Amino acid sequence: MSQQFDxxxxxxxxxxxxxxxxxxxxxxxxxxxxxDVKYALETHISGLMHDEDSSGYESLLQKQIDYIHEYVESLGEFESSTLANNIVYLAKKHGMRVGELENTIGVSAGYLSRTIKENSKKKMSIDIVWKIAQLFGTDIKTLTESEMWVAHTNTDLLERFLDRLYEDTRDNFFTWELDGGVMAMLSDRYKVMGLITEEEDETAVYHANHLNPDIKWVLAADIVFLERFEEKKDLVIIPYKSVEKNRLFGYDFIFVWEDDRRWCWEKIFYTSDTPFGSLQERAKKLYDEIEWLEFDAKLSPKVHQMISNYVKGGRPE
Structure with a gap:
């Protein structure tokens, strides 16, 4: 009995x-x-007073580390396109370049780039996989087995759409144009479609059938658009707010196009479609970037890329 208990x-x-x-x-x-056990022991040991005996806990910690290392050695190294795609996705999602990720987790420059490169023969050790999982708040199983880069819900898809728009705007792949309404003159097409009317003081009132009709909605800033984003359709962002309650605001994304001399529009999505604010936060980030770029020097995407390459040490062809 004593042996069984021990x-x-x-x-x-x-x-x-x-x-x-x-x-x-x-x-x-x-x-x-x-x-988890290793972390609990490390946390406890670090919290002990200098005069407290930690030898027993340190012995347990070392034994747990040994168990982990034994299993890690049996695994060897990971070779997985799923892992590589997840790392690239998570880095982009958090606005990190691969080089910045390498520096953050303490690996040599180029280690991740070479490892996650398509058809690379290099493999990634589980220690590095663990560090990356910890950094991005996920776990090894998810990082190595789940297709995190695949949008599983409509909200996921829209979040990634907004992230991509932001990245391409920041990197000067897009040139947004003004349709006005607040600082600039409002384009007549929104009046023609019945979306906006202007009062005597030139306040642009927004008539959105998906918003509370008992609240007066106005443009919060100028309408912006990307010309011919989808064939002949312009991608339009309408920023709006409540006159009475400033905390009530949002962004509507619509397509606008001309068909047989008639202006048409259709919904892409509204940030009010989700109750948790994830779309609104991303849309605000995107719009703020567009506004900031209004005061920046204007370069076409082609010229921007040419100058960027030259500044980095390249030579004109």
Whole structure:
């Protein structure tokens, strides 16, 4: 009985009323549990006073580290296009370049670039995979097995659409144009379509059938658009707000085009479509970038790319 009890208690310990057990991982899920135990021990040891004996906990920590290393060695290294695509997606999502990610997790310059390159023969160690998972708030299983870059809901898809628009705007791939309404003169096409009317003081009132009709909505800033984003259709952003309550605002994304001398429009999406604000935050970030670029020197995407290459050390062809 005593031997059975000793075997049961081996590797078990308690921290702040919570019972833990050292984990000898045999799969990815158990590896995650092992890392959790390791982290709990490290946190506890770092919080001990200088005169408190930590040797017992350090012994447990070392044993847990050994278990992790044994499993890691059995895995070897990861070779996965899923992993590579996820790393690229997460880096872009957080506005990081691969070189910045390498610096953040403490690997040599070019390590990730070479590893995630298509058809690369280099493999990534699980230690690096773990660091990347921790950095981006995910886990190893998700990072190596799930297609995180694939939009699984309409909201996911729209978030990525806005992220891409922001990136291409920031990198000068797009040139947004003004249709006015606040600082600039309002284009007549919105009046013709019945979307906007102007009052005597030139306040642009927005008549959106998806918004509360008991609230007066006006343009919060100038309407902007990308010409012929989809064939003959312009992609238009309409920023609006409530006259009475400044905290009520949003962005409507619509297509506008001319058909047989008649102006037409259709909904792409509205930031009010989701109740949690993820679309609104991204749309605001995009619009703020567009506004800021209004005061920047104007360069065509082609000229911008040519000058960028030259500044980086290239030579005109």
């Amino acid at each position: 075997e049961y208690m081996e590797g078990r310990f308690e921290l702040y009323g919570t019972e833990y057990k050292l984990v000898e991982p045999e799969n990815i899920d158990e590896l995650m549990q092992a890392f």
